[in-house]
Amino acid sequence: MWWPRGWGCWWWYINPYVMYPSYWRVPQPAQPVPGVPYPPPPFLPPPPTPEDEIEALEAYKAELEEELRSVEARIRELRDFIAKRGKEGK
Template sequence: MWWHRRWRCWWYMNPYIIYPPYPPYVQVPQQPSPPEQQPSAAPYYPLPPFMPPPPSPEQEIEALEAYRAELEEELRSVEARIKELRESLSKGGGAGK
């Protein structure tokens, strides 16, 4: 039978109104319950990463002075390389170009 779009009935649109998915006379099978067990322990959470205590002010000063010495040595080597490159440019007259 031909139905106009606006003439459709609510029961025609939704078949679950007429045929519910689980009628009351059909029981959904249930899983058998497992035998009683001891309650499980609390879930395992990993320990936070070990954070060492902050260094004492004397230790921090020593570490910073050692770091400054490393930086000064590196700065001297950079300045020496710059000087070397400038000398090679002045002697060679731009031979690299």
């Protein structure tokens, strides 16, 4: 390839890395250190003793049994209502 003397190397004029230096690999800055330290981990209370856990479970069981009784009573009410309506309709 013919190139005029005194212009320097032709490669420097055609090389896209020289024409567009943004293609060059620029070393990335290291990750910034956070300005504020991480928050402390949340406080986790110690697990309950077995006696406390049994007491809590028994209270929960009593609530569930009461709820079950009310559901069964509502089912009985609805069945009675359906039976009564069936007798009146015939």
